[in-house]
Amino acid sequence: MAKNKQKMVSEITAMNMDFAQWYTDIVKKAELIAYTSVKGCMVIRPYGYAIWEHMQHILDTKFKKTGHENVNMPMFIPESLLQKEKDHVEGFAPEVAWVTHGGSEKLEERVCVRPTSETLFCDHYADIIHSYRDLPKLYNQWVSVVRWEKTTRPFLRSREFLWQEGHTIHATAEEAMEETVQMLNIYADFCEKSLAMPVIKGQKTESDKFAGAVATYAIEAMMHDGKALQAGTSHYFGDGFAKAFQIQFAGKDNQLTYPHQTSWGVSTRLIGAIIMTHGDDNGLVLPPAVAPIQAVIVPIAQHKEGVLEKAAELYETLKAQGIRVKLDDSDNTPGWKFAQYEMKGVPVRIEIGPKDIENNQCVAAVRYSGEKQTIALDDAYATLFATVQQLLDTQIPQGMFEKALENRRSKTFACTTMEAIQQALETHGDCFIEAMWCGDEACEDKVKEVTGVGSRCIPFEQHHHSDTCVCCGKPAKQMVLWAKAY
């Protein structure tokens, strides 16, 4: 038993030995993905895909509650359509996959596989929007997109990835800006409540905004190694795309006006974010809201009389209450099972053996903290159900959130000089730096060049660390969050 556990866990590289290898080990050992013959693409396996399905369900419900409707656009964009908005095509053309032939025939015009769908939505809007009565359109689609990356990593950067892309169009700039901020808030709320992942909301600098956007907003999360991961973005387009695509509507005054647009998206990247925010040396640690299995029941000495029967009773009780529970009554050893479900990040493990039955109790172990508690098996298992529900709904997500927040706090430093930034990075390794900035792109570039950390965002929640730019010493406009990023 001990040997089995040993063997399994030893197959994972320790987190602080080699974080990148630890990550790769987890995505494979927890059976989230498999590599394929298709370079830069991956198979998302049932356990990984189930996490994505839970994310989809939670987000899709939020989108629909705020009035959004799902649609489906073609996956192809003709070259001439991609080229309609100048900045946009410059940003995306270098990394699109080009379809040049249908069967054996060369296409008259080549088409790319969508890297994102602004141009397709605009083409459609131009077709269906004529009057103020047609506005707003609040659309979303769940699809995959393709960006021909050179270097790929599962979930974090792959040639094809799954995402949702919201695309909305409004009569006024104010409405569009409200939408942009609303969706950023929905993402932040989802990350913090459902994924137990603290995020920092902010605006991207000019150099870092989406190709074609007036303003890009993002949520940034700190991974366990101190690097940043952009977990979601929301873009405000003004009327730039509308002008490029000649989308106009007749207002109440009958004047033709350009509408204002937004787009926003999150992707399977969030699975990578979960791994690197919550994972540990025993494997994955999943937030209960998106865990395919929320509680696993492991019988101890299951050959002993009554053990499997009792375990099955607990299973039926929890299942009937809507908890995603699994009973593992396979003939693997308990030790093997413990290691297996730790690797898979199952939030709660329930152990039940002959001694427990004697004492009319079971033991619940919490994955993220390792804490164990004894639970009395009273009438109708009311205490068991209440305890597990409370763990899944409140204690575990809050505890995981606090733990991640504490990690971020301990690795965030306010710096007022370039030397201080370098010092912080040398002393603490990768971390978040808060430092003031004059707003000049030259300074932004220089900070990155000299210290290695780039601007992640201009946080909405500003702290005034000094009056002057950390780089040039001129008057500072804003505090920027700086970090290395995935």
Place this chain on the structure above:
Amino acid sequence: MAKNKQKMVSEITAMNMDFAQWYTDIVKKAELIAYTSVKGCMVIRPYGYAIWEHMQHILDTKFKKTGHENVNMPMFIPESLLQKEKDHVEGFAPEVAWVTHGGSEKLEERVCVRPTSETLFCDHYADIIHSYRDLPKLYNQWVSVVRWEKTTRPFLRSREFLWQEGHTIHATAEEAMEETVQMLNIYADFCEKSLAMPVIKGQKTESDKFAGAVATYAIEAMMHDGKALQAGTSHYFGDGFAKAFQIQFAGKDNQLTYPHQTSWGVSTRLIGAIIMTHGDDNGLVLPPAVAPIQAVIVPIAQHKEGVLEKAAELYETLKAQGIRVKLDDSDNTPGWKFAQYEMKGVPVRIEIGPKDIENNQCVAAVRYSGEKQTIALDDAYATLFATVQQLLDTQIPQGMFEKALENRRSKTFACTTMEAIQQALETHGDCFIEAMWCGDEACEDKVKEVTGVGSRCIPFEQHHHSDTCVCCGKPAKQMVLWAKAY
């Protein structure tokens, strides 16, 4: 009011004037799709996509109940992978879209956009299946696929379409065959119960089976014009793909063995099938299980005191009971609204006006039959709720099914000679022909050449119409269903 209705309805071509144009009018006027700048592809608009979402939800639940898990495979297939199974590549290569460049760089090996994913699943199975303990794998994915068709029609044949593709792999041929039949039955049950669309289950002839399959099973439905539409397929592969991809597992006896596979799929084609099975000259007629709006409340003389309040009460009552209900209190006329929701195929319309309120009643009109009934508005609207629920759950789906079945019965003819087939087609127009067949492909081809109807399937439910082949007069093996098809 009458004028508005007139105007709207007149925009649809009458079904028996020009069935193809009637179909095209409906997909546009009911706002199911929009055309795009992307040749052969379409936008599925919110109302169309919502129908697909309801289909997905019902089917996905059935798949999961029968032990299937969702995964996600890459959308690209490298050319060398596509070529591994000889029949398969021959069947699909002429109609795939080839990606030849990533950004400005030519790819070392070109990749196609998946037309179907057998090769990708096999590639993955070879990677993860080693022992009998790894079997079965019961996988499914919800994705879009691409087939570079020359002539396209919304939902029925487009270059990209949405579908689900199940891919399973089993230790024995028997298990794989059971799965093949199980999934065909699930599809048939879904079509008949949820879509109110009668189908005929059967096996495809050799010449018509899937590229690479040992046997292909299908469900065939009759459209209103007497043509057939293949509504779903389920394929049994034997171990052919396993051999081509070198998928082997060690059995309990430690012998290396080739496993047996299946695949099965339904697509957004089913939306086209709904239109052509149930639609009429007023537009779409939706089965309640997949209708985005199941009941619409139209207030009459809504400016009169109390009407909108009462309408809102009915709305809240039905909504609270889980019915997908809409209250249209816009300032369009009731006549306009009647025509609008008839066009959109909403199963039940509820009218409430001052006279109804006086009499403590409302009126329910059923879309498919045009029948109206008066419903008493008693305490807590219990009768209203019960009546509407009964309409949606039972009466309407059963009535629609019977109506479609009656159409099929009236257009199905048993023929024992080629002349009889020609006579039936001349007299009745497109229809289903039941005729005996010797099993020889030459006769199959000749029937099509001479009469215009092709073999749709060899129905499971056989009728013995004669002893001899309808074409050559030699001993008959089976009854074949013949028809023109979409």
